[in-house]
Amino acid sequence: MLRDLIRVLGLWRGRGWWLLAGMVAAVASTLAGVALLVLAGRVVGGAVAAGEAGAFALAGLGFAALLWLRPVMLFRPVARYLERLVTHEATFRALADMRVWFFARLAARLPRGIGLRQAGDLLGRLVADVESLDGLYLRVIVPAASSLAVVVAIVFVVGAADAGLAALLALPLAAALLLPLLLAPAAARAGxxxxxxxxxLRNAVVxxxxxxxxxxxxxxxxRAGARVSAEGEALAAAQRDLARRAAWGGAAGSLLVQVALLGALGWALIAGQQGLAAGLMGVFLAIAAAEALGLMPRAGAAMAAAGAGAxxxxxxxxxPEPVPxxxxxxxxxxxxxxxxxxxxFRWADDRPLVFDGLDLExxxxxxIALLGPSGSGKSTLAALLLKLAxxxxxxxTLGGVDIATLPAAELRRRVTWLTQDARLFDDTIAANLRLAAPAADDAALWSALDRAQVGxxxxxxPDRxxxxxxxxxxxxxxxxxxxxALARTLLAPASIVILDEPAAGLDADTERAFLETLDDALGGRSVILIQHHLLGVERPTRILRLAGGRAIPAAG
Incomplete structure (x- = not known):
């Protein structure tokens, strides 16, 4: 778990200044709260120690304390606001970077689509598992930095007055600070x-x-509803287990903070007149520590959830990338x-050869029109030409250069593929077209639409x-x-166009009209037309038939 979380932090290094700024703001806010109670503890402790003169001591100290209290009181809400603002901004930026990184990794590793990976599972990883990482920063790192600052402040402030009292306070508070690390292994299993x-559950729904x-x-x-219900109950049981562990951690943390508070009270009661002021200040510091350290035990559950998501x-x-x-x-x-x-080529070691000595120019x-029945390797050849396999x-070779030596991005700028199930996404027509040419202006879009005869x-x-x-x-x-989809393909700058069953699923008249469009639309580009059969309107310069893993000249 820790190795995964450390790797996450490494991926967030581009947002390091934001993350650091959030921690600084959180520490400043927490220390401002400590400072307020330190000043209050000094005033009350000094007044109580003065006995009958306490009222006069309190009155005398009031003006001086007010000089310190006012700026601290004003700074505290400002620091708290900045803490919330900066820590959440840092988290949003880091998680956005994480999603882009994860999507890019998936795109390189799933070039043929999701395949055996379930869509609901991948959606959950991209959304919920990435979001679980916000707990690593907001509920683990930031509270840990604030809590550590509190413990260090107590050691220095109280230690200057009484080392024994400082130890009495610091030990249970330090234990509360370390509690998440002790609880994390068991919580990680629940996470x-x-x-x-x-x-x-997502798979059962999607x-x-x-x-x-x-x-x-x-x-x-x-039956689908019953499966959703069963998976929902399993999730609820797992969440109850994680929540139960978080609750036990929270209770243990609260107990440790109360131990520190009771220890300071006990010290104040038995220390006598000389140590009374220091003991009361320790009480106030323990109260101040409760706000920051009270969050730490629950950080174990947050760490476990973040570790599981990571x-x-x-x-x-x-x-592994199929074609690095x-x-x-x-x-x-x-x-x-x-x-x-x-x-x-074959798709797996235990599957038959798709191609065995294929030659093609x-x-x-x-x-070229490339004909053959389903399973003969027509679409497989397209995948190989684009380095998807x-x-x-x-x-x-492309232009005499082995494509194995070319980056995939460079190859796909020169070779494009209109797949037989080319997808239009739930976006505008313009956005769908610009997938092939992000910088294309509206005039270029209309030109492509007109060439595809859909302008x-x-x-x-109404919205064009x-x-x-x-x-x-x-x-x-x-x-x-x-x-x-053809218009989108025409916008690509590629010199070679692979048309994979471009009229699949269309009725006969629509299929014929669409294929007649291709001759004029594709201009002088090189074309590989993949079809089950020809209708007579395609006008290829050469016809090949795939059979037995080889390309054989055919008459049509």
């Missing part, structure tokens, strides 16, 4: 149980909702002629480019959604 239960049509068609909503994040983020970038990348090629030589400006033998459809919409597409492009018909 892991909560994190796992949260992931299971999976049937993602396929709600199938769930309803199978009359399975009752472990789940790193578990997903540290899976080269350590010393080659220079970008000048041309974009594509050549595949002796390609051999795509000259600049050529258009890595061949076990053979070479793929007039968008112009007829700002029209929301809906989740999965549900705002549009299948043919319109495919043309919008």
């Amino acid at each position: 892991n149980d909560v994190a796992r239960a949260q992931g299971s 999976d049937p909702l993602s396929g709600i049509e199938d769930t309803l068609a199978a009359n399975a909503e009752a 472990r789940r994040l790193f578990e997903a983020a540290d899976t 970038d080269p350590v010393a990348p080659a220079a970008a090629p000048a041309g974009h002629a594509l050549r595949v030589t002796g390609l051999r 795509l000259p600049e400006g050529a258009r 890595e061949p076990e033998a053979g070479r793929i 007039e459809v968008v112009r007829a919409l 480019l700002e029209t929301m597409c809906g989740e999965g492009g549900l705002r549009f018909s299948g043919g319109q959604a495919r043309r919008l």
